[in-house]
Amino acid sequence: MLIACARRLRNIVFILFVLRWTRKLFYQLKGRGIFGSAVDIYTYLRRTLFGIFLRLPGVRTKVQTQVAETILKLERKLVPSGPGVLRITSLPSEGWSEEEVRQKLVELSEMEHTRWEDGRVSGAVYHGGDDLIRLQTEAFGKFTVSNPIHPDVFPGIRKMEAEIVAMVLSLFNAPAGAVGVTTSGGTESILMAVLSARNKAYTERNVAEPEMILPETAHTAFRKAGEYFKIKIHLVACKAPSYRVHLPSVSRLINPNTVLLVGSAPNFPHGIIDDISGLSKLAHKKKLPLHVDCCLGSFIIPLLPKAGFDFEPFDFKLKGVTSISCDTHKYGFAPKGNSTVLYRSDEYRKYQYFISPDWSGGVYASPSIAGSRPGALIAGCWASLVKQGENGYIDACHKIVGAKQRIESAIRERPELSSDLKVVGKPLVSVVAFLSNTLNIYDIADAMSAKGWHLNALQNPPAIHVAVTLPIVAVVDSLIQDLVEVTEEIKDAERKRVAEGKGAKGKAMGDSAALYGVAGSLPNKSVVVDLAKGFLDTLYKA
Ligand SMILES: *Cc1c(COP(=O)(O)O)cnc(C)c1O
Ligand SMILES: *[C@@H]1O[C@H](CO)[C@@H](O)[C@H](O)[C@H]1NC(C)=O
Ligand SMILES: *[C@@H]1O[C@H](CO)[C@@H](O)[C@H](O)[C@H]1NC(C)=O
Secondary structure, eight states: OHHHHHHHHHHHHHHHHHHHHHHHHHHHHHHHHHHHHHHHHHHHHHHHHHHHHHHSHHHHHHHHHHHHHHHHHHHHHHSOOSTTOOOOOSOOSSOOOHHHHHHHHHHHHTSSOOOGGGTOBSSSOOOOOHHHHHHHHHHHHHTTTOOTTOTTTOHHHHHHHHHHHHHHHHHTTOOTTOEEEEESSHHHHHHHHHHHHHHHHHHHHOOSSOEEEEETTSOTHHHHHHHHHTOEEEEEOOOTTTOSOOHHHHHHHOOTTEEEEEEESSOTTTOOOOOHHHHHHHHHHHTOOEEEEETTTTTTGGGTTTTTOOOOOOSTTSTTOOEEEEOTTTTTOOOSSOEEEEESSHHHHGGGOEEETTOTTOOEEESSSOSSOOHHHHHHHHHHHHHHHHHHHHHHHHHHHHHHHHHHHHHHHOHHHHTTEEEOSOOOSSEEEEEESSSOHHHHHHHHHHTTOBOEEETTTTEEEEEOOHHHHTTHHHHHHHHHHHHHHHHHHHHHHHHTTOOGGGSOOOHHIIIIIIGGGSSSTHHHHHHHHHHHHHHTOO
16 A cells, blocks of 8 residues: 555656656747757857866866966056055054045046046946036035935935936836836846846746846846846847847747846947837737846937937837836936836836845835945935936937947948948947957957057957947047048058968957957857956955
């Protein structure tokens, strides 16, 4: 009797096991197809084999030495050293005078750097003008000690925070009942939207092994969310010529474990807006949440129509869009550390809240990751929004998108550029990316660096981009001029190299070319991971 029972139990367990794996196999084949699955296996094998190769005794020490050398070089560049450098590694036993502190701060702000003030840096500094900065600093000063966790102590901060969310909601055509929260940046906004989708699926549909589907060009914050919150990620290709996410692939990857679909408006690498209307229809049909990442688009994309530029629908007007992230600290020109995440209704927002009713420290409730938060930043953000106003942002939109168009048309139309460079897709917002089928694009990035420009190097495919900001608007002509010169130079060098029949080794390699051209092309990127870790460690060397 007992034995028969045990045997039956064993059979049931076995059948459940087989069912589970059949189901997994079924969704893998449905999602990626036979060919796609074969490619996945091939990639995995290549990575593993190369990983084993990297661990071979001789290879390993060689690689480790190279990595250590590169990190040391980086350290010499980033961390000032030598006898003349004052390094503070413990509290001064006696506090400095105000004058001393002030003087040191001036020195620190004037350390040699890439000149963002002269418009030399792509993205990075979303400056709204000196007047605005002065106003933000005043707002900081008034609210330095404030903390929105105590709304009774700082009622003004609570009011400003609520008003910021309301203003951003109205910019994105939010329906009645829409809600939002403020966060410390785009990454936190995205983390919160993903967490909310995961918790919602867990509570309402019992999804214990969550998955989400991303365009491969979606911001890495989504991959971070996947790692932090243990959500499996499916990447969908964004192929030429449109470089938008391939909708049929998204559709095939949807299965009962899917908790969230994602689109960018626009994405960081190429500044391309995904087909949000298509994603919205799909999300609505499958009853899945859809997050639209407008962190970068922020205050530019909603104002494209009013500024008279081409645009595409992307916001809450599309009924499948359930959440949107918008960075006030990008084109909202608010101080860094500020962003918002918006939801179609409280049915989504409530899943990102953290509430602990029985803590010995009291009933505790907080909307997002942080506990205490700087109210000063909220004041700075609020001041920026009301100071700029709709007209201010429309004006900025004109300048920024206008400058993006100048760069884009130069690359498409000026013969010195158009013969070798190609614009990626059809960018409508502030970023223009370009690649080359004839030259090594990273050589162009490095040569631009040598001229003092800091452009962003991209990979898969190799490309570079310019994210236009107000400081760049002022110098866009010299940027184009330098791009023309650099392209000619590199073309000449290439011609000479071919004429002399030299291999690629003939020339010295720049930093981007080394990192993305060589290290990036390896099947297993563990070397790149080691370098990046070394970089992070270097940041904390006093
Ligand atoms: C900048 C950016 C983010 C993340 O923003 P952080 O504020 O740096 O965390 C997310 N998505 C896109 C498209 C971005 O450009
Ligand atoms: C890549 O290589 C590293 C180092 O040899 C190894 O630890 C890692 O497991 C490899 N990755 C894969 C997917 O095999
Ligand atoms: C600004 O940043 C602070 C600090 O991270 C955050 O607590 C606050 O909610 C943000 N406010 C806005 C309006 O983005």
